[in-house]
Amino acid sequence: MIHKFIHWALDNPLIIILLSLALTCFGGYAFIHVNVEAYPDPAPAIVEVIAKFPGASAEEVERQVTIPLEVALSGMPGLKSSRSKSLFGLAHLRNQFEYGIDFFAARQEVINRLQFVDDLPPGVKPSLSPQSPTGEILRYTLRSPKDAAGNEIYSLNDLKSLQDWFLERQFRRVPRIIDLVSAGGTVKRYEVHPDPESLMHYGITLDQLTKAISDSNANVGGDYLALGQNMLNVRGIGLIGEGLDPMRAEAVLKSHDAREAASYLRAEEQRRIERIRQTVITAIEHLPVRVENVVEGGPERYHDDLVNRGVVVGNQPRMGRISLSHPVLNDSGEELRDENGNRIWVDEPEKVQGIVLLRKGEHSLPALHDLEDKIKELNESQGRMLPDVKIEPYYDRAELIAVTTETVRENLLMGMLLVTVILLMFLSNVRSALIVAINIPLALLFAFAVLYLRGMSANLLSIGAVDFGIIVDSSVIMVENIYRHLSTEEHVELTFKQRILMATQEVERSLFFTTAIMVCAFLPLFTMQGPEGQIFGPMADTYAFALGGALVLALTVAPVLCLYFFKNLKPAPDNALVRSMKTGYLRNLKFCLHHRWLTVGLMIAMVVATGLMLPFLGREFMPELEEGNLWIRGTFPINITLAEAAKQVDVARRVMRKYPEVKVVVSQSGRPDDGTDPTGFYNSEFFVPLKPRGEWPEVKEQFGWMRMFRERRPRTKEELISEMNAELSEQILGVNWNFSQNIRDNVMESLSGVKGDNSVKIFGPDLDKLEQIAEQVKTRLSAIKGIESVGVFRTKGQPNLEIPIDPEKCSKWGASVADVEDVIQTAVGGKPVSTMIEGERRFDITLRWPEDLRSSEEAILNIPIDLSNPQGDESGRSKEAVSATGANTPNLALAGSQITSAFNVVDTTPRRRLRDLVTPLDEKGRQTPQGKFARSGASTIYRENESRLIAVKFSVRGRDLAGAVAEAQNSTKDLFTSPYSAKWSGEFQEMEEAEHRLLMIVPVSLVLVFILLYLAFHNLLDAIMVFSNVLALSMGGVWALLITQTNFSISAAVGFISIFGVAIMDGLLLISYFNQMRLLGKPLEEAILLGAEKRVRPVMMTALTAIFGLLPAALSTKIGAQTQRPLAIVVVGGMLATLFLTRYLMPVLYSFYGHREPSASSGHMAH
Template identity: 25%
Template sequence: MLDKIIRFSLTQRVFVLVVFGVFLTLGMSAWKNIPIDAFPDISTTQVNIIIKAPGMTAEEIESQITTLVETELLGIPKKDILRSTTKYAITSITLDFKSGTDIYWARQQVNERLLSIWNQLPANIEGGLAPMSTPLSEMFMFTIENPSLSITERKHILDWQIRPLLRTVEGVADVNILGGETKTIQFSPDVIAMSNANITIDEIQNHLDAANINGSVGRINVGTESLIIRTQGRFQNINDVANLVVKNDTGKLYHLKDVGEISFNSLVRYGAVTKDGHETTEALVVALKNANTAQVVDSVVEKLNQIEKTLPKGTHLNVFYNRKNLIETAVDTITSALIQAIVLVIVLLAVFLGNIRASMVVATSIPIAVIITFFLMYQFGLSANLMSLGGLVIAIGMIVDSSVVVVENIISQLSKNTNLPRMHLMYRASKAIAAPVFSGTVIVIMVFVPLLSLTGLEGKLFSPVALTIVFAMCSALVISLTVIPVLASFIISNKNLDTPSYLVKLQQAYTNTLDKVLKAPSLTMIVFVIVLIVSGVLYTFLGKTFMPVLDEGDIIVQLEKSPTISLKESLDLDKQIEKALLANVPEIKQIVARVGSDELGLDPMSLNETDVFMELQPRDTWEVATKSEIEDKIRHILLQYPGINFGFTQPIQMRVSEMLTGSTGAVTAKVFGADITQLSKIAHDISLIVKKTKGSVDVQTTIIEGGDYLNVVLKPELASQFGMSVTELSHYLNIQVDGFKAAEIIKGKIKTPIMFANKSNSGQISSIKELEKLMVIMPDGTSLRLKDIADVTLKVGPALVERENAERFAVVATNVSGRDMVGFVEELQQNVNAELKLPSGYYVVYGGEFENQIRATNNLLTVIPLVLFLIVIILFSTFNSLAKAGLILANIPFALMGGILGLFVSGQYVSVPASIGFIALLGVAVLNGVVMLSHIESVKYKTKDLFKLVSNAAGDRLRPILMTATTAMFGLMPLVVATGPGAEIQKPLAIVVIGGLFTST
């Protein structure tokens, strides 16, 4: 069959070139339109429910909302993990589905079950399904800066000018507004005036509802016209609210302003944003799932440029995070490596072939294969990202292997048979080498196909790598058997085909050395065994980790303070820290920090939690050499603030960790159990053990206890005497503390809440005694102090309740520095088991990146035997001999030795990329063996002297084997020396393959 393909190509040369011309045109079009991103989509199918319950404690929300919703969701098909985080006034419930689940089906299932129990939940709640985004959808962040505008005015601009317009951009799921204050019209009741007027809050609410409305009546015909009649009562301004007429039970009329104060104010805040030590407002653009990030960011920037022109004079939109910057930097790193690899490979071709025309023929296989690969990537929905382009770089050196073997044999045939027709020699040379080229390339392809079976994060990351390599190698194989013979027939002549003198000398030196080696097989085997044993010993010293950390360029520090801290104190502490960092760490360009919860509730943090985002200066301006040194400087500053916990992460890294484990940190220890106090104690004990374990840094323990609560318990006798219920008292106290939304003024698209609240949005009550003295209006109009009708006591309760699959848990998280992650976790497990005895019903689960490493290792242990089995089948079908297949497989240990030595010398750990490098070696190392043994088989009739046969055949194949090995090695060299973001992930793979090729060749 292969000879028929070659014959057809050489007899229909123009047709073959036209066909490939069409594919090149399609590939160029695909290259221009292919989506570009930093990473493949590694997010799970995830549905998030956000429910806000103003005034409710974490325990109350858990018992009345979270537990009920979770129970309903547990029965959903294809469910993987159900997590929830419950804090004061909010709960976030996240449901992860199994890979491949349709997001629309998943959201429908969750929404149906949520709606079925919504009426069973407390009446004052609001929320539902969060926007259809992913944990990695946060792609663009900016603050609005104008010293002449208050944070209330800035938030108003974000809410009503910027957010609505950005939501019209294709691919934007929502725009999350953080910080600032929301303007309100506030009614502050005058208890004495209301008591004298005999008017209650409920009566005011009823009059408000009845007045603040526009009604539809119908139509009347006036002459030839039809006029629509409506009643109009909606409030237009603060005066309309103040002049609302309220009637008491005796029929006497009052204006609202007669029984309270009407003023402009703001909503109670559950979060804030600071920039460089000053308060500001922030917008965070969230992309839809599967959106083209680069295109969406471009559209957002274009829209913001239009919007900025319409904003008040002096207003500046300060962009501090743009995902496209990371995309461009990472893609530029890999693209640069790709270009360097192509140049190196072409130079090597010229050196080894010693013939410009032959080098040109082989070199054409690279752009053709690359462009066709882009076409296939586009057809299969792959984006051009760090991983897929990295796969293309890995394949560059191997793309030319099959073409090198074909062209080298064509040159050999043309130089030896000058009297035969050129086209016949082209056909004969290509046919002779077609079988080993085909089987060798198929082996390389088969090595990468099983990687598509990887699951979890490693599967989503490395499936694009495997697919790109498969596409490139398939393209290269077809090109070598069709286009290359055709181009050779047009370009390569019969002149100047002699092997360069330096290669002749190299060949002579090689055959002389090989003769000596063949005459001393025992010594050769002893050396081999010694090196093999040394490599095995070295392997035991190699640490294990999941994957090198991608340097995203920015730093996030997560701060955790006392759980009872107020928003004002938390903000003041954040400002102090920001100013200290800017003064002492010149590598920081700007700092934007957010404390507490965001408006949408996508990331519900408490008032004691702050994410500090640090944008760094250009690297060439740094006073230190590495990012870790900057982190050390930051760590030194933060240690000067007692009572805070902190941990280092990055924007994407943080969201990936939260997506996989529900918390941040390279390693997490989750303690499961029922009692909050016991969970908190066990987590504290584990954190002490973690801190003593070598390699732990930035240890954080989730503070689940420490929330202070004032319990107000009605005295039954007095409550019954005055007709006061718990519901009515809660409603009244809510006005005095947080306030509640009674109505709103609507003017165009702008809505202004009308709040019933105390005179200050932060309340006038600053002590327990003041609360006890608070005057409460009874249903009969009587005014009594709160302490006369209720007991007020201070209690300590949970500030946070986290659950996974309906079980409570506490978590201890840590990063690992200076040692491998797997070794760290193994030591930590031993220490915990030795030092800590868990009560009955409590258990610890270790997770984080370590969990990914274990799963990936188990998957690879399944993949490797499958790869070897496929290789044996192909070798047997090629040579019809298990002995010969075994002989070729004997080269694999040599390749593995080189990979191990490469990791040891470079100081890299055994990671998923390194493991995939070892799998790649299985195919690459076999390829040269196939070429060598095939040639030996083809010339064995020339002599019966086995040593001479092997020596001569090896000498004949030296050039193509050196070319395939060196082009593969030098094609990967740019990944080893690259320093930009993204190079960290591909570097272990490149080191393993280069080392393995060196020793196996």
């Protein structure tokens, strides 16, 4: 069948050429338009659930929210693990499914389960997070105009409102974008600060105030009214502000002056404040009692301090803060410097940030192009955003994609050029080298065409790790054999086309078997699962497409081009290079054959030496892809406030921006308001984009002999991290710093559930005991060489002001627990009583005690509480009067701590102070007057698969991961006794799981290869002999890793898999030659020498093309080269072993058994 296919191609050369041109055009189109990713998404389907429980402690969130949600979501099909965090006011659950489970199917399953959760506290509504490990494709901040004094014209409320209610919706409409995460700024709310004395003076309760505000802010419908032939809808308009949105008013959108727009917004806010103040609560003797009469400041002081007393525009409790430091640029985009040459920086402590998230599985580049258009449209259009507010991106995934793509492009072009030079050197015929060289880009274009048609993405590894020396082996074999036939005097009686056809017939069977063997060798790549499957799966597809395309091209295009290019080819001997190689090789081979036991002994010694060196070969999961940025995390004390954290973060930014390699510094303290990043004020993260390596200043002395070229050099990234870490630790004491990169940090957190590259998770029931064990683990890990940035994710240490309500006291004074809790919630935290509707925007109207009445434990305990059913009236009830609300209230004051006022124009409202209704707890949890209200509680409760845990995170630097963790495991194993256990997670866990899967898959692949070999030779010894070539090439790969001090990783494992096929192919062809010579009756040694001589040129060509095809990738240190470098090193080392080992090993081994009569079919592979 293959013979007929080649025959058809030679009979129809014009069709083949036209099809080749069509492939070139369509492949070129596909190459330009195929989606390219810097890094494939290695995570499985992960669905995150967020549930807010405002004001609740971590323990309450765990009991009332997290555990019910865990129970409801357990048992979902394909669910691998469920991890949760319970912290102040927030529950966050991360449900990780098995690889192969469709993300949207998993998401729908979670949605279905959440519909049946009915035992959550009132007002708690779980929602799904849009987060994805590699979904962050663009980050930006909002630039607000400043006045002459340098102050922001718009408030943080304005910018945050613009972000949440306008920009978020705009970006969601961009195709492929799932959501926008907003951080920084403040969420506006209208606050009413009641004055306790004024409430008591007028006999007004908090419930009355709440109801008055709520009832005065509504529209109602009165059905319709028929007036003649017309129908009119009857509506009662009572909304505060008429429900109009001042931010979308013409006075704002059409304004060209930001100050005018901001003044209009402030005036509209004051108009709404005035409306709230004028709201009537009740009437006393026909005189209205308004809100302004019972709030802080009252009506008399209202005009003296308009915006800061009584009713104000405030904000929700802040969960986080975004700050930005950036250098000042001139109009040309160059950094401005002072007289000392230092960069001039602008520090903006308060910014509003947006993080645009890509929908999982979508393509980045088209989305980024659409986002670029959307941002340009919003920035340039009039009347869309607030005047002079601009969107300023500071991180764009397109930059990383462009840099990595450029690295791959350089490596590919250099590799293709080197392969072409090698072909030219050995064939010494420009036309033959050109034929093979033409098939290199055609094979690449064929692969891109298939990727494009299947809607698949190309990425750094899928393109950059393809060795074109291996890909075009089939073309090398085909063209070399045709060239050899036509350059001799053999079969001159045949026509030119017949001689080409005869040459192709000789190799067609070997091409088929070698390609089949190559595919079987790549079987582990196709069957990989887990993160390594996500990363290397696209590479396997690209390799398969390129191999298939190269085979088709070798069977069609190569013979057709030979038909045209070799017409006037004259017989020519081998060139000087090939002749010298043959002479030297045959001389050395004769020596080895005459001293074969010495040769075998040396080989055994090398195998033993390699085996002895294996323990010194470090292991890691994957080399870290250089992203061109730093992601720095600082862990502060658990009880730090946002304000104090902000001060320390400002110091950290000043330290970071001192380094000339830093482009921008963006800091985030706390978490976004939507809870997508569950953490507290103690966690501060810094995103630090770095300048291109070519712009790093030379500040370090050069190493050793390199001083001959230049005395100074730039810092390495490791040196930058080390120096920055040391200075941060010196400037800010007691803070643990962790250094990673943006994408890597997100990926590792999604896979392990911990913010760190690696961690040891300690499981157990008691939080105090977990903290104790974690401290011991931290101490021991810190003493291990190579383990750095050790830190404990604290679960305890959060100070709480716990106010236990005493049922006996409540019963004595006639107060209900609900009354007391309602007052605590309202007075301290602020209780929404209504909603301010401003167009499409919604803002809470909140009751909250004035700050000086809730700023300390003593002030909170003195909060007055209205008694709905007063008891314990020591002085009796001699007289009753009717209050403004018609309720009976005592005319006489109660004894004890009862609050009274001589100016009460109605009567006294029965009240007690909060301290009269509560009793603190002692250390054993019993209510006693000797207890304390201030107690330490849990800050964050971590759970995994429904068990509590504490995590100790760490990083490994300057040492292999496996060795460091093995020492750490041995050092800490005595700390974990039942019911406490440990699990080593993160990159180490992924490495072990990947290696375990490879140990299962690779043997299956090799067995299939062995079966194909047996089918090719029908001889067990021949099959074993060829199989031994794998061992020799593997030794070359191992020594290449050892010499370059490169750790064994999944990338290196893929390199070994790549050379297995080449090793088998070379061995198969060589043994076939030997058998063919033996079948022709040649003596054993002569048969070996003749067969080896024939294979000198093709073996050298295939080996050197494979070496030089990936040599640029093996030597590259640019951004994007890190993940493919171990693969390239293994391939280069393995193919060097082919040149110096297998060319001698296999003939020597064959000499031990080659005297037997080979089977008739065992030489059919030779050509």
